[in-house]
Structure formats: structure tokens, C-alpha cells
Amino acid sequence: MSLQQLLLMRHEWILIASVLILLGFELNFSEEKKSNSIVVAAILFAIVTLVGFLPAATGSIFGGMYITDPLRILMKNILNLGVLIVFLQSGSWLRTKINYNRVTEFYLLILTSVIGLNFMISSGHFLMFYLGLELLTIPIAAAASYDQFKSKSAEAGIKLILSAAFSSAILLFGLSILYGASGSMYFQEVKFSVDLLQVLGFVFFFSGIAFKISIVPFHLWTADVYEGSPTNVTSYLSVVSKGAAIFVLILLLVTLFEPLRQVWQQVIYGTAIFTMTIGNLFAIRQQNLKRFLAFSSIAQAGFILLGVIGGSALGMASVIYFVLVYVFSNLAAFGVVIAIEENAGKVNMDDYNGLYKTNPRLSLVMMLALFSLAGIPPLAGFFGKFFLFTAAAEGGYYVLLFIAVMNTIISLYYYLLVVKAMFINKNDLPVGYFQSDYFTRVALSACVVGILVVGFYSPVFEYIQKLCFNYFNL
Amino acid sequence: MVEQVPLNHALIITTLMFFIGVYGFLTRKNLITMLISVEIMLNAVNLNFVFFDNYLFPGKLEGHFFSIFIIAIAAAEAAVAIAIFISLYRNIRSIDVEEANTMKH
Numbered sequence: 001m002s003l004q005q006l007l008l009m010r011h012e013w014i015l016i017a018s019v020l021i022l023l024g025f026e027l028n029f030s031e032e033k034k035s036n037s038i039v040v041a042a043i044l045f046a047i048v049t050l051v052g053f054l055p056a057a058t059g060s061i062f063g064g065m066y067i068t069d070p071l072r073i074l075m076k077n078i079l080n081l082g083v084l085i086v087f088l089q090s091g092s093w094l095r096t097k098i099n100y101n102r103v104t105e106f107y108l109l110i111l112t113s114v115i116g117l118n119f120m121i122s123s124g125h126f127l128m129f130y131l132g133l134e135l136l137t138i139p140i141a142a143a144a145s146y147d148q149f150k151s152k153s154a155e156a157g158i159k160l161i162l163s164a165a166f167s168s169a170i171l172l173f174g175l176s177i178l179y180g181a182s183g184s185m186y187f188q189e190v191k192f193s194v195d196l197l198q199v200l201g202f203v204f205f206f207s208g209i210a211f212k213i214s215i216v217p218f219h220l221w222t223a224d225v226y227e228g229s230p231t232n233v234t235s236y237l238s239v240v241s242k243g244a245a246i247f248v249l250i251l252l253l254v255t256l257f258e259p260l261r262q263v264w265q266q267v268i269y270g271t272a273i274f275t276m277t278i279g280n281l282f283a284i285r286q287q288n289l290k291r292f293l294a295f296s297s298i299a300q301a302g303f304i305l306l307g308v309i310g311g312s313a314l315g316m317a318s319v320i321y322f323v324l325v326y327v328f329s330n331l332a333a334f335g336v337v338i339a340i341e342e343n344a345g346k347v348n349m350d351d352y353n354g355l356y357k358t359n360p361r362l363s364l365v366m367m368l369a370l371f372s373l374a375g376i377p378p379l380a381g382f383f384g385k386f387f388l389f390t391a392a393a394e395g396g397y398y399v400l401l402f403i404a405v406m407n408t409i410i411s412l413y414y415y416l417l418v419v420k421a422m423f424i425n426k427n428d429l430p431v432g433y434f435q436s437d438y439f440t441r442v443a444l445s446a447c448v449v450g451i452l453v454v455g456f457y458s459p460v461f462e463y464i465q466k467l468c469f470n471y472f473n474l
Numbered sequence: 475m476v477e478q479v480p481l482n483h484a485l486i487i488t489t490l491m492f493f494i495g496v497y498g499f500l501t502r503k504n505l506i507t508m509l510i511s512v513e514i515m516l517n518a519v520n521l522n523f524v525f526f527d528n529y530l531f532p533g534k535l536e537g538h539f540f541s542i543f544i545i546a547i548a549a550a551e552a553a554v555a556i557a558i559f560i561s562l563y564r565n566i567r568s569i570d571v572e573e574a575n576t577m578k579h
Contacts, residue, residue: 127540134547138554145558151565155574157558162508165551166499169515172544173492176522176537183531185540224577 088443156228171208177201226294235334275302310395318387328450332369354427380455
């Protein structure tokens with residue numbers, strides 16, 4: 001194997017290298033200096049992200065087990081941006097006294113999980129896909145139970161690992177049926193057709209992935225895990241791990257499962273309606289902001305399914321664009337929640353009453369993030385939703401589109417509840433003024449720039465669309 | 475020479491095993507038993523792969539490789555899961571799912 005071929009796996013190599021470098025630092029730092037790895041990890045991951053954007057070759061190695069092309073690289077880069085923001089936001093939490101000697105563990109777990117998701121996106125064989133999926137999930141379960149003195153955190157870890165194990169067992173059962181029906185596991189060799197056995201296998205396979213994206217009826221773990229985990233892990237789970245699962249789902253549906261199109265369109269039609277509606281209705285009654293964002297992210301997954309259902313190049317482009325916007329808006333919202341939780345220890349909606357009086361800038365960031373999630377016009381979230389709806393309309397799903405628009409209105413109500421709490425509600429004892437640390441401010445500014453720029457700067461969408469059309473014409 | 479078992483019978487066994495695992499996962503209250511139920515599901519999948527390999531595609535070995543990987547990953551998963559169980563036990567002195575209910579909507 002030549003060096004040229006090995007360089008196709010550039011994203012993975014550099015991540016593995018940064019895990020090793022971080023381990024080396026961890027061994028050499030003395031007990032009091034462990035928090036240095038916050039800076040080291042941020043710099044390492046910034047390098048990873050930058051290298052990811054360099055031009056890369058297309059090809060496949062290991063006999064077709066590993067595939068790379070510009071579209072997959074774009075997906076990895078989008079998720080890398082998300083991970084970088086998560087890393088920047090977690091500095092202040094890791095500096096707290098209770099975490100002082102195990103800071104590096106958090107970064108190692110997240111980095112390992114990122115390696116897994118890169119392999120999963122690039123997989124060309126069901127074995128690679130499965131290995132990537134497990135490598136994505138198992139470290140996150142450990143990270144979810146990172147707060148070892150909180151029973152909630154352990155509970156979240158248990159709920160995550162058991163539902164992940166259960167869902168991957170279901171997925172594997174589907175895979176074994178598909179293998180029996182087709183006789184191969186290479187994506188290039190597999191040829192599916194509509195018969196009862198393969199439809200059964202596909203339904204099992206889809207249920208396994210639906211657990212990861214938390215599509216209704218497989219969403220029950222989401223709220224509990226999101227509430228119990230440390231908020232930084234929650235933001236990783238809700239943005240990066242969910243985004244990776246969505247990317248893989250759409251890649252597999254339009255290539256591998258193309259012959260089963262009739263089947264998966266029906267499956268997604270039903271689940272999309274339930275996911276949007278149930279996510280939104282449950283979000284209304286949440287008081288804890290982490291649970292609130294959990295249900296809002298379930299509802300967003302339902303909107304994303306609108307782009308998936310058409311299975312067209314435009315649908316794919318709209319999904320990728322929406323995930324890019326979602327990375328920025330959701331991480332901005334989580335960034336504010338993290339900052340307030342770190343400084344005041346409060347996560348309930350009532351505690352946000354009167355936040356604008358004491359922390360105007362944080363309130364503005366939160367407002368922009370929630371407006372973008374709700375899809376209010378000048379912000380990127382509006383364009384994201386607009387393209388998703390266009391893709392669904394292109395496929396002729398007008399009833400589904402109507403339900404989606406109704407759901408957008410419901411979601412506007414509960415997003416505005418938080419904005420109302422911050423700007424209008426009176427509070428005698430609001431969260432006091434505080435200055436968050438440098439990294440958090442950089443991360444939040446990056447999110448705000450993303451929310452504003454990605455919407456207005458049209459070359460972003462045009463670039464994504466071009467890659468998607470190329471992918472379809474291969 | 476003993477007559478070979480038909481593939482149908484083998485598949486009935488694995489499917490039964492799989493759904494016994496699902497039933498156990500959904501009804502058991504003890505976390506360790508739930509983990510065992512997941513292992514039963516995974517073993518049903520392993521058998522499925524091996525049967526398909528032997529009966530339908532002899533000499534291909536892809537299914538065999540897959541089942542070995544599943545065994546390895548199941549072990550990793552069990553290791554992490556049990557570590558988290560211990561962490562929960564330290565906090566609430568129990569590994570019963572009914573006790574792990576501090577979060578409800």
C-alpha cells in the first residue's frame with residue numbers, strides 16, 4: 001500500500017495522532033498541571049479541523065472497505081467544527097475543582113468517539129460501519145457518566161449504554177438478514193430488491209439507526225440521557241453524534257437502499273410525522289432547559305427527515321446544510337446553558353427570568369440561537385428549514401409539509417417562552433453578572449457568526465448542492 | 475453421516491433466541507440481567523451470521539469474521555456497562571432499574 005493511498009485516510013490518521021499526543025501529555029503533566037490539556041486539546045483539534053479543509057483526493061482503500069469522496073469529507077468537516085466548539089465550551093467546566101486530575105479523560109473519550117464517526121461516515125462495508133458506530137457510542141457512554149459523584153450522571157450513562165447496546169443488537173439482526181438475502185457486505189457488491197425478507201432486514205436496520213437519531217418511537221432514552229449527562233457531553237450527543245447518524249442514514253438510503261425506495265419512503269413518512277409532533281408537544285411542558293433542548297432536538301430530527309424522504313440531490317443538500325446550521329444554533333444554545341450552569345448552577349427556565357438585565361450579551365446569543373432553531377427569517381435556521389421544505393415539496397409530500405409547518409408554529413411558541421423569560425419576566429434574584437472565560441466567548445462568537453453568515457452567504461449552500469449533485473451523477 | 479439440519483430450523487432457533495433476549499431486556503429489573511439479555515440477542519445474531527455463511531455462501535467467511543468482531547465488541551460494551559453499573563451502585567447502593575428513576579418527565 002502506497003503512501004498516497006494511506007493519505008486518503010487523512011482525517012482518521014490525524015485524529016489517532018492527536019489521541020496519542022494527548023496521552024503523552026497526560027502522562028507527563030504533573031497532578032496540578034493536568035488542566036493544561038484543555039489548551040493542548042483545543043490546539044490539537046483546531047489543527048485537525050484545519051487539516052480537514054485542505055483539498056483531498058477521492059478513492060477507496062482496503063478493498064473498498066474505506067471510501068472517501070468530497071461529500072464525505074464535507075460531512076466530516078462540518079462535524080469537526082461542532083466538536084471544536086464543544087471543546088472550547090468545556091474548558092470552564094473541566095477547570096472546576098472536582099475534575100482537576102481527570103481533565104484529559106474527557107478529551108480522550110470525545111476524540112475516540114470522533115474517530116469512530118469518521119470511520120462510520122467513510123465506511124464501504126457493513127463491518128466498518130458497525131465498528132465505527134460502536135466506537136462512536138461506547139466512549140460517549142463513559143463520558144456521560146463522567147460526574148462520578150452524581151447519581152444522575154451514572155443513571156444517564158446506564159440508560160445510554162443499555163439502549164445503545166439494545167439498538168445495535170437490533171441493527172445487527174437486520175444486517176444478518178440482509179447478509180443472508182444478498183450474500184455480500186460490501187456496499188458496492190450488495191444488490192437489494194423488494195422481497196419480504198429484505199424489507200424485514202431493512203426495518204430492523206432502520207430501527208437501529210433511528211435509536212441513534214432519536215426518532216420517535218425510539219426516542220425514550222433521549223431526554224433522560226441529555227438531562228443527566230454533563231452538559232458538554234449532552235451538546236456533543238445532540239449535535240455531533242446525531243449529525244453523524246443522519247449523514248450515514250442519508251448516504252446509505254440513496255445508494256445502498258435505493259431499490260427499497262418505496263419501503264423507506266413510507267417508513268420515513270410515518271416516523272417524520274410522529275417525531276416532529278411528539279418532540280414539539282413534549283418540549284412545551286419542560287422546565288429543565290436540558291430536557292427542553294432534548295425534545296427540541298427530537299423535533300429538529302423530525303424536520304431533517306423531510307429532507308431525507310425525497311431521496312434527491314436537493315434533499316441531501318438541504319439535510320447537510322440544515323445540519324451545518326443546526327451545529328451552530330444548537331451549540332450556541334448549549335453554550336449559554338453551560339455558561340450559566342457553571343457560574344450559577346441553574347438550569348431551569350424560571351432561573352432565566354430577568355437574565356437580560358444582568359447578562360445582556362448571553363441573552364442575545366441565546367435569543368439568536370433559539371430564533372435560528374425556530375426558523376425566524378433573517379437567521380440561518382430559516383434558510384435551513386426553507387430548503388428542507390422545498391425538498392419535501394419537490395417530492396410532492398404536501399400533507400407532510402402542512403404538518404411540518406404546523407409544527408414550526410408550535411415550536412415557535414416554546415422557543416419564545418425562553419426568550420420571554422429572559423427579556424420580559426421580572427425576577428427579584430436574577431442570575432448575577434459574570435464574565436465567562438476566553439474559550440467560551442470565542443466559541444459563542446463563532447456560533448453567532450455561523451448563525452448570521454451561513455444564512456446570508458449563499459456560496460455555502462451552492463457548494464454543498466454542487467457536491468451532492470456530483471455525488472448523484474457518479 | 476448425520477442428516478444436516480435444515481436452514482429453516484436454524485433460523486427459527488436464532489429468531490426465538492433474539493426475541494427471548496428482547497423480552498428479557500424489556501421485562502427484567504436487574505441491570506446485570508438486562509445486559510445478559512442483550513448478550514443473548516447478540517449471540518442470536520452471531521448464530522445467524524454463521525448459519526448463513528455455512529448454508530448459503532460456503533467458503534465466503536464474511537459472516538464468520540463479522541461474528542468474531544461482534545463477540546469482541548460485545549465484550550468491550552459489557553466492560554464499559556459494568557463500570558457504569560459500579561458507579562451507579564456507589565451512588566444509590568442498588569443496581570435495580572426501578573431505583574434509577576431520579577429523572578422523569
